[in-house]
Amino acid sequence: MAIEVYLAQEKIQARIKELADEINKDFAGKELHVIGILNGAFMFTADLVRHLTIPVTLEFMAASSYGDGTVSSGELKINLDIKKDIEGKHVLIIEDIVDTGLTLKVLKKNLEERRPSSLKLASFLFKPARLEHPVDIDYLGFEIEDHFVIGYGLDYAGRYRELPYVGIYSPEGES
Secondary structure: OEEEEEEOHHHHHHHHHHHHHHHHHHOOOOOEEEEEEEOOOHHHHHHHHHOOOOOEEEEEEEEEEEEOOOOEEEEEEEEEOOOOOOOOOEEEEEEEEEOOOHHHHHHHHHHHOOOOOEEEEEEEEEOHHHOOOOOOOOEEEEEOOOOOEEEOOEOEOOEOOOOOOEEEEEOOOOO
């Protein structure tokens, strides 16, 4: 297996600081309720909230589309929901990657029905080549080409999330 470094750790951390500065400015004087989407966004969420200087509350959600395993049914199963009432609150969803846009389309609709004061999205990565459901990303880390990427929370078969960088996964050379 070969892993080509696509986004270096230093570049990731610099961009996260820039995003946090934008969020701090946009929500100055307000409290922000952050919802990290598990499992992939756990690292991005942790690093981003460490740079926020505004009051923050934090929860996590986990969701998955289900179907035959290779094609989404277009439905989303909430495996872990938030516990706090978000009505009237400023909410920031933090996601690892937007590719087809299905998960975020459904999650945003679900959360909008709970009547937050505002609902914004921060995504670490965006892969426009795969987009099927348009999603507005308010705070974007990086737009990437159509590669299968791992590291910094993203996995292949549950592995490689711990890498401090984003790499392009290639099964070449596996024995």
